Amino acid sequence: MKKNLFVPSKGEYVRGKRPTVGCILCSIVQNDPKVVNLKIFRSKSFTVAVNLYPYNPGHLMIFPNRHIEEIEKLSFSEVKELHKLTIISLKILRNLYSPHGFNIGYNLGKGSGASIEHLHLHIVPRYENELSFIDVLSGSKIIVEEPKDTVQKLKREYKKYAEELLAQ
Template identity: 40%
Template sequence: MEYLWAPWRSAYVSDTSKNSKRSSSCIFCDFIKQDNDKENLVVYRGKYSFVILNRFPYNPGHIMIVPYRHVSTLELLTNDEASEIFKLMKISLKAIRYIYSPDGFNVGINIGRVAGAGIESHVHVHIVPRWNGDANFMPIIANTKVLPESLEDTYNKLKAEIQKIGNEETLDL
């Protein structure tokens, strides 16, 4: 067996939430209280949850669906919250498919820091469109991700399409 020696990872593995120096504020809670959706990249507001662009996307169209209520895991959601999140997933997938024609999607929820949650205290769903060949040598060799579209262009496209589809499909719970 071969080993990859990575001693710098021990700080991450041994750090606990009580020793963490992270801010106690939540960007999702902060953004949704503000009336500045474009700057905060909020593309759609539902009754129980909202759709927001990832400010550091893996690919164009990378969005997150977030409940308004600050909960850390899915089982704490009410049935209405969970139902709306699933409906917004369907609407978002349809919009992204229409605008970008991806070959596939990664849809995921990271619950807990060890599972990769960057904002572990407020559960959210990631939707990342994927294309054949979208993983290339740039992130590996140059530690650089090439994004062919500005966040502003992505925001404008997705906001219009998600709003249109959301109006066509009932979100009544």
């Protein structure tokens, strides 16, 4: 029999109990005090932030500073900047967390499971032996690092790449 551990705050978020803001990612970009701000880095066109409900330590989201919902709305220069941010983010995550792989992708539209209507790229570090006894017995995952601790670690690393990231 499969048991579940519940994380009520995530369930409430999925069901719509969120800060009263128009767009949570736009609010992060604007440093709105109504939202938990796990921002790590901001470039000309994008913000890098730790996911508030991470699948693993180091789970990042990269999103445009301007509100768009469709990837086709990115300019070619934004695509180039996003790719550069993605590559540097992978380098940083490899150095800090030594993952065995990554899941990188978008959830586009409600049919994909997207819960935020603002384009964002997920980068999730993955490990060969992720399934622990608690994962198997409870159908849940234990995250060993608080997102705010992840932010502090990653901010230090992004500062090392700031000049390269901000050069256009």
